[in-house]
Amino acid sequence: MSSTRVLHVGLGPIGVAILKQVAARPGLKIVGGVDIDPAKAGRDLGDIAGTNRRLGLRVYDNTAKALKACKPDIVVLCTSSSLKKVMPEIETILKSRTAIVSTTEELSYPGYTHIRQARQIDALAKKAKVAVLGTGVNPGFVMDALPIALTAVCERVDRVLVDRVQDARMRRLPFQQKIGAGLTTEQFQKNVEGDGGVRHVGLTESIAMIADSLGWTLDRITDDIQPKLATVTISSEFLAVDPGYVCGIVQDGVGYRKGKPAIRLHFEAYLGAPESYDSIKIEGSPSLSVNIPGGIQGDVATASIVVNSIPKVLGSSPGLHAMSNVALPSFFPGSARS
Numbered sequence: 001m002s003s004t005r006v007l008h009v010g011l012g013p014i015g016v017a018i019l020k021q022v023a024a025r026p027g028l029k030i031v032g033g034v035d036i037d038p039a040k041a042g043r044d045l046g047d048i049a050g051t052n053r054r055l056g057l058r059v060y061d062n063t064a065k066a067l068k069a070c071k072p073d074i075v076v077l078c079t080s081s082s083l084k085k086v087m088p089e090i091e092t093i094l095k096s097r098t099a100i101v102s103t104t105e106e107l108s109y110p111g112y113t114h115i116r117q118a119r120q121i122d123a124l125a126k127k128a129k130v131a132v133l134g135t136g137v138n139p140g141f142v143m144d145a146l147p148i149a150l151t152a153v154c155e156r157v158d159r160v161l162v163d164r165v166q167d168a169r170m171r172r173l174p175f176q177q178k179i180g181a182g183l184t185t186e187q188f189q190k191n192v193e194g195d196g197g198v199r200h201v202g203l204t205e206s207i208a209m210i211a212d213s214l215g216w217t218l219d220r221i222t223d224d225i226q227p228k229l230a231t232v233t234i235s236s237e238f239l240a241v242d243p244g245y246v247c248g249i250v251q252d253g254v255g256y257r258k259g260k261p262a263i264r265l266h267f268e269a270y271l272g273a274p275e276s277y278d279s280i281k282i283e284g285s286p287s288l289s290v291n292i293p294g295g296i297q298g299d300v301a302t303a304s305i306v307v308n309s310i311p312k313v314l315g316s317s318p319g320l321h322a323m324s325n326v327a328l329p330s331f332f333p334g335s336a337r338s
Helices: 013-024 045-049 063-070 083-095 115-128 145-153 173-178 185-193 203-214 298-314
Strands: 004-009 028-034 074-077 099-102 131-134 156-167 220-229 246-257 260-270 277-285 288-293 319-321
Touching (some): 028 063, 063 083, 074 298, 099 298, 145 277, 156 203, 203 220, 203 246, 203 260
16 A cells, blocks of 8 residues: 655644654655745754654645645645635645645535535535545534434434533643633624634534534524633633633534524633533433543644544545545554555
């Protein structure tokens, strides 16, 4: 079996975490990296990844050039949560007839919120005869794919309830910034109402994915965002938050069916949360309740599910896919190199 050639586009904390896992998996071969950060472009990829050795692979500042020079089998795309922002990159990659697995949250299930882009990506992927998948720990697993899988043993499902609570002190700085840690309440609200990037992206996509998997037609989906305020000074490795300032986010997504809440996704991430956990409840026959003490560590899990999905993406039919319709991923130990 020949090695799968992997090009990494986006070398932030998650992109680098994926890069390190790919480097350790037999059968996966890193062929290059792309990042628009001038501090990274032109450097050896091994230096960016923090490995003890140079990889002899340069970091490009342009995806088109990297695709032409590296000729990958698949691109790992980790640049933005926004589908609108990554569309030019997706188009460039698909024109080179290369498969994509991405951490772009809005790509996880874009058919509800970004219908035009979803159709365009699907058409381009089919023309290129490759598959495209958006995934991650959330969206992509804990608040959608996992509860969908649990309903497989039910003869009836009435409601799906998911709670995800995280102590954000354990997460990377960009995540802490994304949940508004350190902002005033006024700054938090301004960022939420504008395009400041303060929010968890993906609740609407996860709700739509669950509903479609269960054959439900929803009346509407709501997404309510509130700040979590610090009552004492709370510090992480990266920042400190004084009392009265925002230390995180509380967000609720609800999908209504026949006038009643049928899917509720509750998300809390803040510095100093006393307990981290993931909880899934399926109300129906039989009713199910699953609790994961400590929760699923988001950064490690996101990197892992992307790497473990690579063989599933390459084995999927051409087009745009979601975690609800690709072959179930599992840990992929790699394969012997030829």
